[in-house]
Amino acid sequence: MKNHIVSAFRLTLVMLVVAGIYLGIVYGVSKVLPTHGNAELINYKGQKFYANIGQEFRSEKYFHGRPSAVNYNAAGSAGSNKGPSNEEYLETVQKRIDTLRMKNPEMERMKIPVELATASGSGLDPDISEEGALYQARRIAKARDLSEEQIRNLINHQTEKPLLGLFGPSKINVLKLNIALNQLK
Incomplete structure (x- = not known):
């Protein structure tokens, strides 16, 4: 013992x-x-925003981030816990795809980036891929009366490359991108 x-x-x-x-x-x-x-705090027009937490943008004049399973509530961070064989989950994803196609009709034939139709594990992912931003570029250019080239240049400028060029994917913080978008005009 x-x-x-x-x-x-x-x-x-x-x-x-x-x-x-x-x-x-x-x-x-x-x-x-x-x-x-x-946490990365951003002060913009007298308000504080957390760049590390996904924000909801509904206006057609802004880039939209990943959908959230918790309605962007940082106090209740969670995924949906529904797998790809769950019928309710598949219906939710199909509704998101239909909404994306409706809001971006000129992109009808283009493949929808996965992060625009599926929520992240935390429900609070602040980033999208470069492809996710480019998918929305025409809609935003049209809504803001800007050239698509201006929007593409902004996306290119806001893209964060992988750490040391090796670790992780390229990504764009949606909050920072939308603030930079507001500062274009």
């Missing part, structure tokens, strides 16, 4: 050290990142 208690105590100490080292590494890496492991 004594041997088991001593072994369990040793294992507990080893695991505490391993977990502590892991947490120290994660903390250290977070402090090297651009936001230093903190």
Whole structure:
């Protein structure tokens, strides 16, 4: 019995050290990142916005982000937990696709980027792909009476490339993109 208690105590100490080292590494890496492991706050027209949390944009004059399973409520971050074989989920995705096609009729023949029709695991993803932004470019150019070339240049300028050119996909923060869009005129 004594041997088991001593072994369990040793294992507990080893695991505490391993977990502590892991947490120290994660903390250290977070402090090297651009936001230093903190939320990214943006002040715009006297209001504060969190760039790390998806925002809802309904107007046709703005880029739309990923759909949210929690209606963009940061206090209730969650996915829908419905798989691709769930009929209700498939109906929801089809409604999103139909809405996208209706709002972007000139893109009828183009493939819809997946992030515009499906919610993220957290329901609060602030980013879309470059393809997701380009899919919406014509609608926004038309709604704002701008050239599509201006919108494409803005998208290109706002695209964040992968970390060190290797880690992660290219992405665009929808809030930052829409603020830059407001500053075009």
